[in-house]
Amino acid sequence: KDGLKTLNGWGADMLCVTCNTAHHFIDGFRGEIEKPIVHIIDETILKSQQVCPNGAWLTATLGTMRTGLYQRHAESSGYTFRIPDPDMQVEIHDVTDMVKAGQHKEAGEKFRGIVERLWAIEKLPIVGACTEIPIAYANTGLDPQMGISSLEALADGGVACGLPRDKALKYAAQTLKGTAELVMKTGQHPGALKDAVCSPGGSTIEGVRALEEH
Numbered sequence: 001k002d003g004l005k006t007l008n009g010w011g012a013d014m015l016c017v018t019c020n021t022a023h024h025f026i027d028g029f030r031g032e033i034e035k036p037i038v039h040i041i042d043e044t045i046l047k048s049q050q051v052c053p054n055g056a057w058l059t060a061t062l063g064t065m066r067t068g069l070y071q072r073h074a075e076s077s078g079y080t081f082r083i084p085d086p087d088m089q090v091e092i093h094d095v096t097d098m099v100k101a102g103q104h105k106e107a108g109e110k111f112r113g114i115v116e117r118l119w120a121i122e123k124l125p126i127v128g129a130c131t132e133i134p135i136a137y138a139n140t141g142l143d144p145q146m147g148i149s150s151l152e153a154l155a156d157g158g159v160a161c162g163l164p165r166d167k168a169l170k171y172a173a174q175t176l177k178g179t180a181e182l183v184m185k186t187g188q189h190p191g192a193l194k195d196a197v198c199s200p201g202g203s204t205i206e207g208v209r210a211l212e213e214h
Contacts, residue, residue, distance in 0.1 A: 108139020
């Protein structure tokens with residue numbers, strides 16, 4: 001919240017947060033922020049409604065799934081997400097870790113197997129409700145039209161608020177670049193990098209703990 005208020009003070013015209021799970025906190029103070037927030041959850045649901053009004057499969061990290069963010073916002077919008085079973089949710093979370101580690105081809109192969117199992121139940125579009133999942137989907141070799149990217153949806157929301165599309169995509173993608181480069185450079189697991197930035201008794205670890213509780 002303090003960070004977004006600081007950006008307000010610096011003269012930002014709109015605010016975008018690319019982390020899906022962070023919106024668990026944003027929903028609690030959204031009304032306190034003066035400038036409009038392009039809400040990645042709402043924009044992804046809007047995109048999903050446009051692509052397939054009958055529903056879609058929701059794939060995300062365990063943190064995002066446990067918060068119920070997408071489920072709540074979808075319900076209020078009259079939209080329905082199909083939810084993978086708990087074991088498959090763990091596999092999907094592993095895919096996001098593989099993408100963060102730069103293992104895009106391997107992540108695509110693993111995710112393809114997951115998607116094919118979901119489609120054996122019902123063939124609906126796959127919503128990548130984590131910004132790493134669209135990268136995995138792009139490496140599956142499956143129909144691009146059946147994948148819905150939260151990152152692309154966020155960029156669409158930025159365009160709707162007046163941001164040029166090339167800048168909207170660039171700004172959204174740039175937020176992922178730093179983490180990915182750090183993983184590639186150090187060779188460390190994303191979990192180890194998370195631990196490295198969590199100071200004892202600090203706000204970062206408190207945020208992580210709150211997310212893991214969900």
